[in-house]
Amino acid sequence: MKPFLLLAYWSEHGREGDPASPRAAPYLIEPYAATLRTSPPGPALLAPEPCGGRVTPQCPVACWYKPGHGRLTASQALAVSCNQYFYQLSRQTDPAAFTRILTVLGVRGGSARVQAASTTPETMIGLDDRLRLSPLQVLNAYGVLLSGHASAEAKSASFPALARVVLLAGLALGADEGTSALAQQALPPNHLLLGKTGTSPALAGGRYSIAKTDGWFLGFYPRSEPVLAVMVYYPNGLGAKDAAPLGGRAIKLYLETIRQTDGP
Ligand SMILES: [Zn+2]
Missing domain, CATH: 3.30.160 (Double Stranded RNA Binding Domain)
Structure with missing residues (x-):
């Protein structure tokens, strides 16, 4: 769920004029991955408080990694799947942006038809059971994400291109050291x-x-x-x-x- 949330957050807050086109082929990603690993966290908005592991007044959700991950870039947060980073993102993400991204990713029908009105920050990071996706729905959504081609239902909606690059860098970093x-x-x-x-x-x-x-x-x-x-x-x-x-x-x-x- 966290990659979907990152796309939703970015579609709402990210900058225009991204360096990668929305239809950038996956093979263009690798050069970006190296840059993203060493660069600051991107948009200024995308700089949540460091992960301290345990629950705080600011972050009522604990991280699975109890010692805490500290300060992370978006790609690093995805690579280690930091709960506190993504919880803070979810608090700043409009549920309507989240449901729109699900449409772009081709997630629809059945119990996946989640209404924005009933979507909470917990829903957006998968901590409650309001949004139930079948394994195949999740796999298909990642397929759309990797290909960079939005689903037919999305019509005019599209990917925030830089967010997709950050995501792919996060999936690469997750394999390297996450x-x-x-x-x-x-x-x-x-x-x-x-x-x-x-x-x-x-x-x-x-x-x-x-x-x-x-x-x-x-x-x-x-x-x-x-x-x-x-x-x-x-x-x-x-x-x-x-x-x-x-x-x-x-x-x-x-x-x-x-x-x-x-x-x-
Ligand atoms: Zn963490």
Whole structure:
């Protein structure tokens, strides 16, 4: 959910005149990734308070990383999936902008038809169950995000282009040193992927449990121009620790199979 929120926030507050065109092909992203890693956080608005890990009067949501992530750029926040960074973003994002981005990403129908009026900051970072997306809906939305081509339903709406670049840089950084690192490490050297992990309240017997979690991983390969998507669901586990390494192994197996099929 956090990438969708970042797009929504940026569509509302971001600057015009972005360096990348909305239809920039994914292979244009890599040069930006290096720049974004070393540059300041972008728009001045996009500089939330540092993550302190624990609940404060300013941020009633704790981060999954208890020591706190400190100050982060948008790409870094995505790479480590910082709850406090994205909670602060959600407080400054109009729910209507969020639902509009879901339309741009092609998310619609069923329980995904969330109304702006009932969308809270918690909904926008996936902390409540108002917005329920099927795994396939999430995967499709990432597909739209990676391709940079808005859904047909979006009509005139489009992507905030720089936000998309920041997002892709975040997915790359997540694989290099963030929550998707165990997926990246399962691949041979120089085989780079884009990754995002998720940890959701466990669903068992039709009910959500707060005590247990399910782990998720989304991986796209190769990083420069993805043609392969992998989604891992790990019941009763964590995204980074349990689901991500399986995703990396799945892509590695795919590469080995392709190599055998292609012959020497
Ligand atoms: Zn954090």
